[in-house]
Amino acid sequence: xxxxxxxxxxxxxxxxxxxxxxxxxxxxxxxxxxxxxxxxxxxxxxxxxxxxxxxxxxxxxxxxxxxxxxxxxxxxxxxxxxxxxxxxxxxxxxxxxxxxxxxxxxxxxxxxxxxxxxxxxxxxxxxxxxxxxxxxxxxxxxxxxxxxxxxxxxxxxxxxxxxxxxxxxxxxxxxxxxxxxxxxxxxxxxxxxxxxxxxxxxxxxxxxxxxxxxxxxxxxxxxxxxxxxxxxxxxxxxxxxxxxxxxxxxxxxxxxxxxxxxxxxxxxxxxxxxxxxxxxxxxxxxxxxxxxxxxxxxxxxxxxxxxxxxxxxxxxxxxxxxxxxxxxxxxxxxxxxxxxxxxxxxxxxxxxxxxxxxxxxxxxxxxxxxxxxxxxxxxxxxxxxxxxxxxxxxxxxxxxxx
Numbered sequence: 468x469x470x471x472x473x474x475x476x477x478x479x480x481x482x483x484x485x486x487x488x489x490x491x492x493x494x495x496x497x498x499x500x501x502x503x504x505x506x507x508x509x510x511x512x513x514x515x516x517x518x519x520x521x522x523x524x525x526x527x528x529x530x531x532x533x534x535x536x537x538x539x540x541x542x543x544x545x546x547x548x549x550x551x552x553x554x555x556x557x558x559x560x561x562x563x564x565x566x567x568x569x570x571x572x573x574x575x576x577x578x579x580x581x582x583x584x585x586x587x588x589x590x591x592x593x594x595x596x597x598x599x600x601x602x603x604x605x606x607x608x609x610x611x612x613x614x615x616x617x618x619x620x621x622x623x624x625x626x627x628x629x630x631x632x633x634x635x636x637x638x639x640x641x642x643x644x645x646x647x648x649x650x651x652x653x654x655x656x657x658x659x660x661x662x663x664x665x666x667x668x669x670x671x672x673x674x675x676x677x678x679x680x681x682x683x684x685x686x687x688x689x690x691x692x693x694x695x696x697x698x699x700x701x702x703x704x705x706x707x708x709x710x711x712x713x714x715x716x717x718x719x720x721x722x723x724x725x726x727x728x729x730x731x732x733x734x735x736x737x738x739x740x741x742x743x744x745x746x747x748x749x750x751x752x753x754x755x756x757x758x759x760x761x762x763x764x765x766x767x768x769x770x771x772x773x774x775x776x777x778x779x780x781x782x783x784x785x786x787x788x789x790x791x792x793x794x795x796x797x798x799x800x801x802x803x804x805x806x807x808x809x810x811x812x813x814x815x816x817x818x819x820x821x822x823x824x825x826x827x828x829x830x831x832x833x834x835x836x837x838x839x840x841x842x843x844x845x846x847x848x849x850x851x852x853x854x855x856x857x858x859x860x861x862x863x864x865x866x867x868x869x
Contacts, residue, residue, distance in 0.1 A: 490734030635717025
């Protein structure tokens, strides 16, 4: 068994920093164009160079998404974008369109090419065809069962890597190829601008009775297109047995807190699986503490399933980040930047990359001048406090959501 890669999302520099600190082997990110998450801040040229430099210093690979489906009008800017990718030194391009894949071979010949899940690869002949064209990795369609993945891996050309999504939001449309957002409000999901109409609440309306909304199902569920989030943290050994080379976490549009917590949890679960020991249940609990929809295992164990959830599209959140450690001395005295309201006397939880979360009561709080505080009065305020241990920068303070 090889050592699979843990691949984390990085929507901006802050999220990248947390993905690096909490255990990613590789990150995927986007430039200002041609990615499938236009709502993320993403990276301009200077930001890409900084991101690559930072990842190099930490021994982490960088994959640049170029998986939006372009139109003729977009093609003129692609050569420059592809050449920039090679110039800044990313390790691979994630590509979903055959024409763009060919262009990448011409304008960025020194970069590996990974085929996006948008390509809908479901069988070994598709994987083999992409490999013959020059792909070093294929990111499989999310609609595949584990048994199908294992068969595809076993029959694929030697050296072709297999990547699968293991955590995060899922799309109701096949491999994300959705026209609903474009049809309803003119925002093209295949250009990275999805408005997520699959999460909306729908009713039936009879033609001669406008304004009379009727529930679609007998139990009142009207979120008929809503999908559960994917969560495979309890099944890492099965993914390893199937021969998966890269475990991918969805979420470039999500927060730094999500990037840190989910990457950290999967790092611990993957290391446990590679060591042949059961994962500590605390790490399965960690993914409950980020904002998420109801979880499922997607299509991995049920090729006809996928985990629809029609009751609502609400997010579930077990905890809220309240502060981030900027520095800490040997005695545990730390400077913390506030992210959400908290006060002296609160019960907080301390999360670091190296240990299980630790609960403590915050007894005292001071501003930077040493004046006592009852509560942090200003957003992003820097303050001083004593933590239960000496911890590294980017450690996280959070509290339970009632």
